Amino acid sequence: MGFVDFIANLLRDPRAAIASWIAAGPLTAYGFVFLIIFVETGVVFFPFLPGDSLLFASGFFAQGGGFNIFALLGVAWVAAILGDQCNFMIGHFFGTRIVASGKVKAMTPERMEKSEKFLDKWGHLAIFLGRFFPFIRTFVPFIAGMGGMHWRNFVIFNVLGGITWSTLFTLLGYFFGGIPAVQEHFELVVVGIILVSVIPAVAGAIRARMGAKKAADAE
Numbered sequence: 001m002g003f004v005d006f007i008a009n010l011l012r013d014p015r016a017a018i019a020s021w022i023a024a025g026p027l028t029a030y031g032f033v034f035l036i037i038f039v040e041t042g043v044v045f046f047p048f049l050p051g052d053s054l055l056f057a058s059g060f061f062a063q064g065g066g067f068n069i070f071a072l073l074g075v076a077w078v079a080a081i082l083g084d085q086c087n088f089m090i091g092h093f094f095g096t097r098i099v100a101s102g103k104v105k106a107m108t109p110e111r112m113e114k115s116e117k118f119l120d121k122w123g124h125l126a127i128f129l130g131r132f133f134p135f136i137r138t139f140v141p142f143i144a145g146m147g148g149m150h151w152r153n154f155v156i157f158n159v160l161g162g163i164t165w166s167t168l169f170t171l172l173g174y175f176f177g178g179i180p181a182v183q184e185h186f187e188l189v190v191v192g193i194i195l196v197s198v199i200p201a202v203a204g205a206i207r208a209r210m211g212a213k214k215a216a217d218a219e
Helices: 003-012 016-025 026-042 049-064 067-102 109-122 125-131 134-148 151-176 181-185 186-218
Strands: none
Touching: 003 016, 003 134, 016 026, 016 049, 016 134, 026 049, 026 134, 049 067, 067 151, 109 125, 109 134, 109 181, 125 134, 125 151, 134 151
């Protein structure tokens, strides 16, 4: 199974996908959770991975005994913290060359500009707040590393943000995933989480395009 098919199956039917991981054994189950969270936050080439919805769905399985909730939280914390730290180092050492190459298609000028403005507006706090926005979650640590943010300041907000974000979405699934209405419409709930997470990024891109168009018309 290719990587694209793997992610498509996870998005299409997260319960079936995660159930198959659990059936394969705890090492596989926890390993896939770690891998997806780490790659989404730690590798600037994959900002589209479903981190929020994966944590929610995994929390649901923890309530049913498929995962140990404490072990799941530990895995999510480590993956989120190490992921952002890896992304920061990539930006620090290779950021300029990666941006100049133009090979990262997800790194559009609009997304980069939005992430840079977010970082400029909120400063160090952007590392914490950016966790809750797809794409920004991936680009902010990369830009922080590329821009020379002090490593110690980054680590503090990285740890706080990683623990808060992963705990919130995991516990939402743990406490609310077992509600009959949620179980009956589980896939719709997951899609809703994705849409709610993506809306700010889409709205920002639309505003950026409209602003560019107005500027061009004014010239």
